[in-house]
Amino acid sequence: MATTEREARVVERVPKQLCVGGHWRDARSGATFKVEDPATGSVLCEVADAGRADGLDALEAAAAAQPFWAGYPPRDRGEILRRAYELLVDRQDDLALLMTLEMGKPVGESKAEIAYAAEFFRWFSEEAVRIGGGYSVAPNGQSRLVVMRQPVGPSLLITPWNFPMAMGTRKIGPAVAAGCTVILKPAQQTPLSALALADVLQEAGLPDGVLSVLPTTDAGGLTGPLLGDGRLRKLSFTGSTPVGRALIKQSADQVLRTSMELGGNAPFIVFDDADLDAAVTGAMQAKMRNIGEACTAANRLYVQAGVAEEFTARLAERMAALRVGRGTEAGVDVGPLIDDKARGKVQELVDDAVTRGARVLLGGEAGDGPGYFYQPTVLADVPKDSEVSRTEIFGPVAPVISFRTEEEVLTEANNTEYGLVSYVFTENLGRALRMAENLESGMVGLNQGVVSNPAAPFGGVKQSGLGREGGSVGIDEYLEVKYVGIGGF
Incomplete structure (x- = not known):
């Protein structure tokens, strides 16, 4: 009761x-x-x-x-x-x-x-x-x-x-x-x-x-x-x-x-010319909104090699500051997942990534006490062939994948059957427009981590x-x- x-x-x-x-x-x-x-x-x-x-x-x-x-x-x-x-x-x-x-x-x-x-x-x-x-x-x-x-x-x-x-x-x-x-x-x-x-x-x-x-x-x-x-x-x-x-x-x-x-299987792409403060804030919004249980959630965080280490460290610091608990309590940032099956799926995805070589910088396990809690998690050096990069996570897990060129990350971002939303952080206008035009998704967030708006058309392409x-x-x-x-x- x-x-x-x-x-x-x-x-x-x-x-x-x-x-x-x-x-x-x-x-x-x-x-x-x-x-x-x-x-x-x-x-x-x-x-x-x-x-x-x-x-x-x-x-x-x-x-x-x-x-x-x-x-x-x-x-x-x-x-x-x-x-x-x-x-x-x-x-x-x-x-x-x-x-x-x-x-x-x-x-x-x-x-x-x-x-x-x-x-x-x-x-x-x-x-x-x-x-x-x-x-x-x-x-x-x-x-x-x-x-x-x-x-x-x-x-x-x-x-x-x-x-x-x-x-x-x-x-x-x-x-x-x-x-x-x-x-x-x-x-x-x-x-x-x-x-x-x-x-x-x-x-x-x-x-x-x-x-x-x-x-x-x-x-x-x-x-x-x-x-x-x-x-x-x-x-x-x-x-x-x-x-x-x-x-x-x-x-x-x-x-x-x-x-x-x-x-969805949303790519969140950070180029080395991005405003890193804005990119980390955007990543927190895109990843942690609704405890990560959103079809629009950032599922794969692609960060250009020159800023990958700094971005990942800042993201882990922000995630570590989140308080997990019952959502009715004051000061709680992260509530439980919807049920035990959902929590089990998240753990399986994290375990698979670690088995394939990913490093756990934060979390990586279920929370304490009753309820279906999972700790905010940041994974670094995530292999491209891991399940977490192909499967919708629906939980508070941020897998970070390094890339070198625009062409490389565009290919990787589009290499999925899904196409709901993509996120891009860059200060280069030409690059922003190229990415927006060539990403295979129904929505694109440019330098913002939330796209949902009643006044805008929401929907995807491909199998989204x-x-x-x-x-x-x-x-x-x-x-x-x-x-x-x-x-x-």
């Missing part, structure tokens, strides 16, 4: 039932599952465990409400999102504590996520009234060409555990703004933030039928029937590349519109995904283009 009166109160306030078409109810089977605090291993509460029948009930509600919601005035859709934004801001402290309890990140980072999540609702509240079309004269002058954009229809949104609130608003915001009804399946590890979000949207005035939230321990059993049902028109997924591939295959029979934000979320193009993922030819001229 939660360990303080306030923690218990925050958990108690969250609905524990399923939200099916805007109505709270138990799972048809009556099943529930436990939600764990990864910092202590204790049980926070139990929530309803959705099954196949619950998913089909949600789809029935979404399909029934779709014509009504598609015709809802865009301004009114936007005002609902705006009210939801304001409620998230007002409840930032409690929602942040809730997120820390179920996910583990320090409360300060959770507060930053709530603010970031809220911004998606504010951004898309403004985009709702900017869905345009077109009118033109046919080249032969005999007809008129009208182009309109309409909501794609009922959408299934699948979100991960690492950003449980922001990934929900990043998908729900554009879907609701576009006029789509939605079914949200949150991660099993972090259902409470999603349920709290549903409660906020209801209070903001979202009509019945528009939103369902279905926590489950059987993701395939819930989503499989939905993906095979012709009433579903859209799938948006954030998660691992292997699961994304499987979902794309499942979506093929119904030729569903899909958006995929998948895994399909489509974009956020920015002015984010709503396009939930709109179909219809052409009307008008004759008689």
Whole structure:
């Protein structure tokens, strides 16, 4: 159970039932599952465990409400999102504590996520009234060409555990703004933030039928029937590349519109002309945000040989100053990983790198006490063939690899199936533009360690995904283009 009166109160306030078409109810089977605090291993509460029948009930509600919601005035859709934004801001402290309890990140980072999540609702509240079309004269002058954009229809949104609130608003915001009804399946590890979000949207005035939230321990059993049902028109997924591939295959029979934000293997490149203070700060942001459990996390730190030793020493000094502990405690910088499986994977990657010749400058082992803690870790002289340079780490481990030339590091950076984000630190404008143009990734951070912004398109290339979320193009993922030819001229 939660360990303080306030923690218990925050958990108690969250609905524990399923939200099916805007109505709270138990799972048809009556099943529930436990939600764990990864910092202590204790049980926070139990929530309803959705099954196949619950998913089909949600789809029935979404399909029934779709014509009504598609015709809802865009301004009114936007005002609902705006009210939801304001409620998230007002409840930032409690929602942040809730997120820390179920996910583990320090409360300060959770507060930053709530603010970031809220911004998606504010951004898309403004985009709702900017869905345009077109009118033109046919080249032969005999007809008129009208182009309109309409909501794609009922959408299934699948979100991960690492950003449980922001990934929900990043998908729900554009879907609701576009006029789509939605079914949200949150991660099993972090259902409470999603349920709290549903409660906020209801209070903001979202009509019945528009939103369902279905926590489950059987993701395939819930989503499989939905993906095979012709009433579903859209799938948006954030998660691992292997699961994304499987979902794309499942979506093929119904030729569903899909958006995929998948895994990453981000290179963080520091040239010898970089501002080292800025580069180390950027590395700390890109590596340690969210305890390293982010698809945008710096996964491979390439540092030019002339500054590699100094950069690595400074990075190790900064990492050593971080305090590890329960995220609810004051002064904690690094919380636990999400579960024991995640911690075990991180240890395997570190052990493999050391076996192949890497040097441990800091950390390299699990933390003390209950919970799934792992010490901030810096590895030097990491071989290019080590697993840690090919696999998404999802933990507080910074592997440093030395390079000599621009051509060499560009080749190494692109030598991966992933292409989500890259980071480059250099004071040379020409080099910065060359790297930005030639790095095979959907996003590039130039002299900055954080790229995520609700006003910018987020997404990757290669096996890091399909489509974009956020920015002015984010709503396009939930709109179909219809052409009307008008004759008689």
